Amino acid sequence: MDRTTFKKRLDRCCSLMKDAGLDALLLTKPANMFYLTGDGRLCAFAIITRGGRVALGVPRTDVEDAGWFAHFDHIAGFDDEVGMIHAIAHYFKEFGVTQGSLGLEYSFLTQSMMTMLTHPHAKPDGVTPTDCTPLMSALRIVKDDCEIDLIRHAAKAADAGMAAAVKAVKPGVTESAVAAEAERAMRLEGADGFWKTYVSAGERTGIAHGLPTQRKITPGDLVMIDLHPVVNAYSADLCRTVCEGSSSVEQEKAYEVYLDAQQATIEKIKAGVTVKDIEETFRGMLNMAGHGEHLFGPLIHGVGIEFEEAPLPAGHAFFHGEKAPEALKENTVIAVGNCGLYLGPWGVRVEDTVVVTRDGHMVLTNFPRQLLLEL
Amino acid sequence: MDRTTFKKRLDRCCSLMKDAGLDALLLTKPANMFYLTGDGRLCAFAIITRGGRVALGVPRTDVEDAGWFAHFDHIAGFDDEVGMIHAIAHYFKEFGVTQGSLGLEYSFLTQSMMTMLTHPHAKPDGVTPTDCTPLMSALRIVKDDCEIDLIRHAAKAADAGMAAAVKAVKPGVTESAVAAEAERAMRLEGADGFWKTYVSAGERTGIAHGLPTQRKITPGDLVMIDLHPVVNAYSADLCRTVCEGSSSVEQEKAYEVYLDAQQATIEKIKAGVTVKDIEETFRGMLNMAGHGEHLFGPLIHGVGIEFEEAPLPAGHAFFHGEKAPEALKENTVIAVGNCGLYLGPWGVRVEDTVVVTRDGHMVLTNFPRQLLLEL
Numbered sequence: 001m002d003r004t005t006f007k008k009r010l011d012r013c014c015s016l017m018k019d020a021g022l023d024a025l026l027l028t029k030p031a032n033m034f035y036l037t038g039d040g041r042l043c044a045f046a047i048i049t050r051g052g053r054v055a056l057g058v059p060r061t062d063v064e065d066a067g068w069f070a071h072f073d074h075i076a077g078f079d080d081e082v083g084m085i086h087a088i089a090h091y092f093k094e095f096g097v098t099q100g101s102l103g104l105e106y107s108f109l110t111q112s113m114m115t116m117l118t119h120p121h122a123k124p125d126g127v128t129p130t131d132c133t134p135l136m137s138a139l140r141i142v143k144d145d146c147e148i149d150l151i152r153h154a155a156k157a158a159d160a161g162m163a164a165a166v167k168a169v170k171p172g173v174t175e176s177a178v179a180a181e182a183e184r185a186m187r188l189e190g191a192d193g194f195w196k197t198y199v200s201a202g203e204r205t206g207i208a209h210g211l212p213t214q215r216k217i218t219p220g221d222l223v224m225i226d227l228h229p230v231v232n233a234y235s236a237d238l239c240r241t242v243c244e245g246s247s248s249v250e251q252e253k254a255y256e257v258y259l260d261a262q263q264a265t266i267e268k269i270k271a272g273v274t275v276k277d278i279e280e281t282f283r284g285m286l287n288m289a290g291h292g293e294h295l296f297g298p299l300i301h302g303v304g305i306e307f308e309e310a311p312l313p314a315g316h317a318f319f320h321g322e323k324a325p326e327a328l329k330e331n332t333v334i335a336v337g338n339c340g341l342y343l344g345p346w347g348v349r350v351e352d353t354v355v356v357t358r359d360g361h362m363v364l365t366n367f368p369r370q371l372l373l374e375l
Numbered sequence: 376m377d378r379t380t381f382k383k384r385l386d387r388c389c390s391l392m393k394d395a396g397l398d399a400l401l402l403t404k405p406a407n408m409f410y411l412t413g414d415g416r417l418c419a420f421a422i423i424t425r426g427g428r429v430a431l432g433v434p435r436t437d438v439e440d441a442g443w444f445a446h447f448d449h450i451a452g453f454d455d456e457v458g459m460i461h462a463i464a465h466y467f468k469e470f471g472v473t474q475g476s477l478g479l480e481y482s483f484l485t486q487s488m489m490t491m492l493t494h495p496h497a498k499p500d501g502v503t504p505t506d507c508t509p510l511m512s513a514l515r516i517v518k519d520d521c522e523i524d525l526i527r528h529a530a531k532a533a534d535a536g537m538a539a540a541v542k543a544v545k546p547g548v549t550e551s552a553v554a555a556e557a558e559r560a561m562r563l564e565g566a567d568g569f570w571k572t573y574v575s576a577g578e579r580t581g582i583a584h585g586l587p588t589q590r591k592i593t594p595g596d597l598v599m600i601d602l603h604p605v606v607n608a609y610s611a612d613l614c615r616t617v618c619e620g621s622s623s624v625e626q627e628k629a630y631e632v633y634l635d636a637q638q639a640t641i642e643k644i645k646a647g648v649t650v651k652d653i654e655e656t657f658r659g660m661l662n663m664a665g666h667g668e669h670l671f672g673p674l675i676h677g678v679g680i681e682f683e684e685a686p687l688p689a690g691h692a693f694f695h696g697e698k699a700p701e702a703l704k705e706n707t708v709i710a711v712g713n714c715g716l717y718l719g720p721w722g723v724r725v726e727d728t729v730v731v732t733r734d735g736h737m738v739l740t741n742f743p744r745q746l747l748l749e750l
Binding site: 041042043059060061062064065079080081082102106107108109110111112114116131133174176177179180181183184187188190191192193196197201204205207208209211212214275294296297315316318319320321342344347 | 416417418434435436437439440454455456457479481482483484485486487489491506508549551552555556558559562563565566567568571579581582583584586587588589593615643669671672690691693694695717719722729
């Protein structure tokens with residue numbers, strides 16, 4: 001990503017700020033800072049004015065390093081929280097922002113961080129905070145080709161992680177050990193890191209968020225594996241369910257129902273279709289098969305710098321500070337299969353990362369979709 | 376941890392709530408929920424009344440699973456955010472909490488979550504939110520023997536992770552690949568997961584938060600490795616810096632200065648000593664050696680369910696919603712060496728997890744402290 005990419009992003013940001021009546025943004029969320037400046041380090045801030053001026057604040061130790069990655073007009077190093085507050089105040093003055101509307105990340109900032117960033121020593125009295133979550137999502141929701149390439153690379157790392165995880169599934173192996181092999185393989189395939197890895201086995205596949213434990217896999221267990229590698233700041237999302245040994249007829253039937261619904265949903269994806277439409281296809285098929293009571297959470301969400309970002313289905317979006325999603329646009333990336341069938345004694349789930357194209361879609365995650373392991 | 380442990384914790388919680396004038400707590404932070412109920416799953420809540428009544432809300436799919444781990448009087452499953460809000464409202468009614476003071480986790484809740492939990496359909500009008508961060512920290516700051524054992528196990532996992540990481544340090548190996556070996560070894564040593572792993576090499580050891588990248592190690596590089604495994608919900612914190620090949624005299628000198636300061640600080644630790652005192656010992660020795668300008672962030676913090684928790688040094692604590700720390704008590708656990716010497720072209724850091732005892736201290740992380748690798 002070159003200077004032109006960031007210049008374009010900044011121009012679009014300024015245009016959206018004008019539309020939203022925002023005079024400045026004060027960002028601390030790494031994903032948003034990365035998108036607009038090229039650097040999303042921890043414990044840092046970016047101020048962006050409607051006129052397109054960009055100021056960064058980073059730990060004093062990091063000024064030179066940030067200079068290698070970030071695009072900005074001004075940079076300041078600070079020593080601690082008090083220094084950060086003073087640096088923010090300094091830029092408000094420097095940029096002549098003494099009143100108006102200031103965009104803050106309400107879906108990211110804790111109460112404590114909010115208090116700090118709006119401290120009277122930081123923010124001028126006349127400046128009123130408002131939520132910039134929808135603006136940042138509007139900016140990031142359509143990916144450029146370079147972003148798609150990075151998500152494709154992340155999807156490749158996810159496939160490699162899944163291959164290593166599935167290979168590790170054996171009686172006596174812990175959920176955590178399966179996660180270990182997946183994470184290692186993703187890093188060796190180019191991931192700089194990953195969001196939480198989920199691995200659950202047996203009865204634990206029946207819960208909504210199966211983080212790995214020391215539970216050992218036993219013969220006949222279903223094993224659910226959900227991976228989210230990060231490659232050059234971009235993520236992918238991949239989930240598979242496999243069976244150690246022989247599955248029951250009931251498990252195979254549920255798996256088939258789920259996979260059919262997921263695949264039919266993916267088939268519907270193209271520019272112009274709404275998230276509501278495809279969620280209804282997915283949910284409708286599961287309901288029809290009698291699984292309406294076995295779901296929890298949204299079936300679909302966006303993928304990008306974050307593995308879970310806009311677009312989110314309307315109800316979910318509302319509680320996460322997002323606007324209800326518009327019709328899907330070309331080059332939006334979504335994960336299909338975020339929620340499984342949770343049947344109590346076990347559950348099944350299949351999730352893929354999919355790019356919306358003008359006439360259809362492109363599935364980026366390719367690990368085979370099958371319950372039974374081929375040995 | 377048996378029922379008695381959680382009964383005792385709840386009794387102490389109720390006593391602190393009385394002192395603080397709190398009528399109920401509404402918790403969603405996994406670490407706090409785990410401490411008081413034995414279960415800290417994602418996307419769940421706990422309401423705790425001053426009278427010691429405990430209600431849980433979890434995804435509908437998770438009601439049975441939560442029943443295996445959690446201690447509570449009531450449990451409800453919900454379908455989505457609206458269901459969660461209604462479940463909260465139901466418990467307020469059930470417990471007769473219609474007015475008074477409600478403790479919420481201000482250092483954890485985003486603006487969006489705050490809006491959801493205090494939605495008029497959830498929280499009765501007469502109930503006023505206030506921050507319960509200091510109360511929860513006061514509860515958790517002194518560990519019982521069972522907690523110390525778990526932190527000791529986590530420290531053992533950290534040592535195993537460090538051994539694997541250091542073994543992986545070779546020219547041509549990426550920072551991310553070093554992290555992979557550490558993470559895998561920690562999981563195989565009993566970790567269910569870990570907080571962010573930091574691995575930085577060469578010039579990247581000079582920045583404050585060196586997350587791993589695809590940068591390859593080259594001969595003569597310093598490599599800084601910071602690990603935070605989680606074993607049965609408890610964490611440890613371990614950092615080492617090693618040199619690939621031959622270090623410079625300047626690097627050796629800085630390392631010695633840092634290690635001397637860290638060890639002298641650890642020597643001072645015992646019940647009754649203040650965090651301020653030991654921070655001043657550490658910082659004082661680094662300042663004296665001319666490194667006052669090479670620091671960023673607090674040198675010391677607490678360790679427990681979270682790898683970074685109370686006690687925090689006073690200034691840092693203020694901005695994280697914590698009270699300034701009291702004198703250290705027996706069975707508080709702290710990490711010593713949270714901030715390194717960041718010298719620009721490189722940095723050095725050594726961090727250990729230490730239990731405060733009545734007459735001194737006990738260092739839980741034991742990986743050798745030496746810059747040069749023994750091959």
